[in-house]
Amino acid sequence: MNFDYTFHWRPVIRKLPELLEASLVTLQISVLSMIIGIGIGLVLALLRMGGPKYLSWIATAWVETARNTPALFQLFFFSFGLGAFGLHLTPYFIVLAGLSFNNAGYLAENFRGGFQAVPDTQMRAARSLGMSATQAYTRIIIPQVFRIVYHPMTNQLVWAVLMSSLAMIVGFRELAGETQAQAFKTFRIFEYFAVTALIYYVMVKMILGISRLLSWRLFRY
Amino acid sequence: MIEIKELHKYFGALHVLKGIDLNVKKGEVLSIIGASGSGKSTLLYCINGLEAIQKGEVKVDGVSVHDKGTDLNKLRTKMGMVFQQWNSFPHLSALENVALAPRIVKGKSKSESREIARAQLEHVGLNDKIDVYPSALSGGQQQRLAIARALAMEPEYMLFDEATSALDPELVGEVLDTMRLLAEEGMTMICVTHEMGFARDVSDRVAYFHEGVMEEIGPPEQIFGKPESAHTAKFLANVR
Numbered sequence: 001m002n003f004d005y006t007f008h009w010r011p012v013i014r015k016l017p018e019l020l021e022a023s024l025v026t027l028q029i030s031v032l033s034m035i036i037g038i039g040i041g042l043v044l045a046l047l048r049m050g051g052p053k054y055l056s057w058i059a060t061a062w063v064e065t066a067r068n069t070p071a072l073f074q075l076f077f078f079s080f081g082l083g084a085f086g087l088h089l090t091p092y093f094i095v096l097a098g099l100s101f102n103n104a105g106y107l108a109e110n111f112r113g114g115f116q117a118v119p120d121t122q123m124r125a126a127r128s129l130g131m132s133a134t135q136a137y138t139r140i141i142i143p144q145v146f147r148i149v150y151h152p153m154t155n156q157l158v159w160a161v162l163m164s165s166l167a168m169i170v171g172f173r174e175l176a177g178e179t180q181a182q183a184f185k186t187f188r189i190f191e192y193f194a195v196t197a198l199i200y201y202v203m204v205k206m207i208l209g210i211s212r213l214l215s216w217r218l219f220r221y
Numbered sequence: 222m223i224e225i226k227e228l229h230k231y232f233g234a235l236h237v238l239k240g241i242d243l244n245v246k247k248g249e250v251l252s253i254i255g256a257s258g259s260g261k262s263t264l265l266y267c268i269n270g271l272e273a274i275q276k277g278e279v280k281v282d283g284v285s286v287h288d289k290g291t292d293l294n295k296l297r298t299k300m301g302m303v304f305q306q307w308n309s310f311p312h313l314s315a316l317e318n319v320a321l322a323p324r325i326v327k328g329k330s331k332s333e334s335r336e337i338a339r340a341q342l343e344h345v346g347l348n349d350k351i352d353v354y355p356s357a358l359s360g361g362q363q364q365r366l367a368i369a370r371a372l373a374m375e376p377e378y379m380l381f382d383e384a385t386s387a388l389d390p391e392l393v394g395e396v397l398d399t400m401r402l403l404a405e406e407g408m409t410m411i412c413v414t415h416e417m418g419f420a421r422d423v424s425d426r427v428a429y430f431h432e433g434v435m436e437e438i439g440p441p442e443q444i445f446g447k448p449e450s451a452h453t454a455k456f457l458a459n460v461r
Binding site: 220 | 269271295298301302304306310311321325327354358367370373
């Protein structure tokens with residue numbers, strides 16, 4: 001096999017500031033989609049565990065769709081799907097909605113598992129000491145659930161960062177979108193995506209590292 | 222004083238307590254014995270309102286437990302409960318386990334509640350485990366932690382639900398010793414137990430439960446010496 005491709009890294013290096021700036025956009029939209037996802041996921045989990053029938057059914061449908069269809073298609077729903085009904089979101093909101101939808105679905109199952117993993121007897125013990133239901137939840141149950149879902153939540157953030165690269169397909173200029181735009185200006189496509197892959201790698205490693213440090217501080221038991 | 226009148230409890234179609242009448246005076250130690258499923262643990266849960274009742278009444282110091290208007294959270298601070306599964310809070314250190322409820326339920330200051338916790342941990346012999354998390358404690362130590370946690374609320378009554386049943390045999394003694402200590406200090410106690418030695422030596426009265434009915438109640442000499450009920454006699458013959 002003949003290998004006659006010549007690597008040109010300089011155009012990529014020149015555009016590195018743009019790429020790093022775009023990676024901040026990636027981080028920002030991923031974290032935001034996580035915060036929204038945690039909020040909605042918690043509600044979905046509670047609804048699935050004991051909500052009114054219809055709401056619980058909607059929550060189940062949400063979770064099933066988010067977990068069992070391609071994330072890319074979920075993004076398409078918020079762009080072309082809503083577009084077909086005349087509702088046109090900006091690329092930023094398409095990506096934010098798509099990521100949040102997916103995060104909420106996965107996190108809901110993590111939360112549900114977390115709640116089920118805390119024995120009922122913990123609630124009884126708390127109530128027997130005179131704690132109100134709210135006190136028992138906030139002081140006894142939720143801290144234990146949080147510990148159980150902490151690492152799955154970190155994984156979901158990593159997944160959100162990587163999944164956000166799908167944004168380039170709907171024309172949003174986060175890291176992958178920016179890379180694509182720059183790459184096709186210079187046709188140094190391999191070089192651009194190689195460097196970008198490295199940036200993603202470093203970002204994920206940073207998230208995992210920070211998460212681990214934080215867990216040492218948070219959980220001493 | 223705890224007054225139980227004509228108490229009936231159902232789990233669905235299952236009639237678990239079939240008209241219990243029982244008074245427990247201040248300072249008294251009552252042991253409840255009987256086979257599994259005889260309703261003795263359920264009675265404890267009814268006394269502190271963790272279970273609803275279908276008929277009858279439970280009064281604690283004159284306050285009806287199952288009355289809609291009753292502030293159960295407040296009433297429960299009078300009654301400490303110790304469970305078969307000791308239920309220590311795994312995310313809190315031993316000290317925090319004990320100090321939490323005095324602070325958030327009774328509104329004591331942080332330093333005051335820690336002082337109370339320290340004193341109660343010493344009371345049950347855990348003064349060297351203050352900063353340890355429950356996962357590093359043995360079953361017997363966790364059960365003593367649970368006793369300290371209940372005592373920190375300065376209850377007037379202590380309810381023990383088979384406090385030693387889930388323990389390894391070699392750990393039973395330390396928990397029974399702690400319970401004996403409380404009895405000597407004059408605590409009012411209702412102990413659902415399978416420890417016949419404890420029931421005989423420590424109790425003022427012993428009640429035998431059989432299929433949701435309080436078959437017999439009396440001083441330990443009567444129950445263990447010459448039981449009036451044939452059921453009681455048969456049960457005791459089997460456990461010995």
